[in-house]
Amino acid sequence: MTAFALWIVLLPTAASKFVLNLTPKHPMARVGDSLVLTCKASGCAEAVTFTWSSLIDRSLYGKTETNGTVSLQIFNPLGIHHINTVVCKATCRTKGEDTQNAQRSTKVNVYALPKDPTISRSDLLTEGQESNLTCTVPDVYPAERLIIEWLLGDEVLLKQDEHLEVQTVTSVLKYRPTAQNNGQNVTCRATLDIGIDKRTRETVASMTVQYSPRNITISENTQVKIGDGFTLTCRAEGNPEPTVLWRKLDQDGRSVVAGEGATLLVEEASWSHGGEYECVAHNVVGNLTAHMTVNVQDKSVNPKTVIIPAACFVFMTAAATTLMRFLKRAKQASSYELERTRILAYKSCRYSP
Known part of the structure; x- marks a missing residue:
């Protein structure tokens, strides 16, 4: 009987590859929320040692929790100071084998949705004069993702989306108002567009525009009998509301104040009340004048009587x-x-x- 010998040769196998995963890959969260980074190792037969650090020499301001092959970096509550490039390093030490190291990094991004903007002005709005309207959007990040729009009614006057560097963003609208803008609404709209979350906040303010008197109306030329009473009226539009002053012009072109207010009342006309009257409507922006004539007649006037002023x-x-x-x-x-x-x-x- 022939004997056979069986040789079994055990060849050394290659060590398992040590792999490290860090999730989420592109973390972004809102200020005040919580964010958890998960670092998970595979391919290590022994315990894994984890180390969390920053790409630059600064604190992570987070909390670390490790359980076997998984380590967590927890940011709660999240703030702008957590903006950083976070590095997870892992070491695998297996008996009889070389130490294996692996690391992964990710950039933590934080955003703060804008609060309601505030609208202010440098001075009173006056028709035809350029003024600065300022819109301030507080506590927003990243400011370079912020879009600010100025609207008058539904019309977009200005859109600002250039890169900014501060967390309180200010937009200035240079605008030359007209009288028609008085009482209209101007809107500052702030939109933070960061892809995963988009929010728009806006503030509406009513415009108060000062403008000089216009659309003046005055009584027509008037004939009155001597001794009778008469009333003259004069009104004009404007903002602030115009004040009315009455003047009577003499033959030399000089004027004397006859009264104040929209209505001039004369209870008993005399010869001296006859002549040309001037109404002056004025406010802080400007003034406007109108003229009319009062003709005083004798009560005895008839077809055969000569009128003698x-x-x-x-x-x-x-x-x-x-x-x-x-x-x-x-x-x-x-x-x-x-x-x-x-x-x-x-x-x-x-x-x-």
């Missing part, structure tokens, strides 16, 4: 004598005498009925 009491003696004689016998005057007297009165006073 106050100015006609000073004329040539001859004309005065003729007029007085005519007035005494006007009813018996011939057509020739009447016409002659009218011509004299016209030449003396530059006035005829």
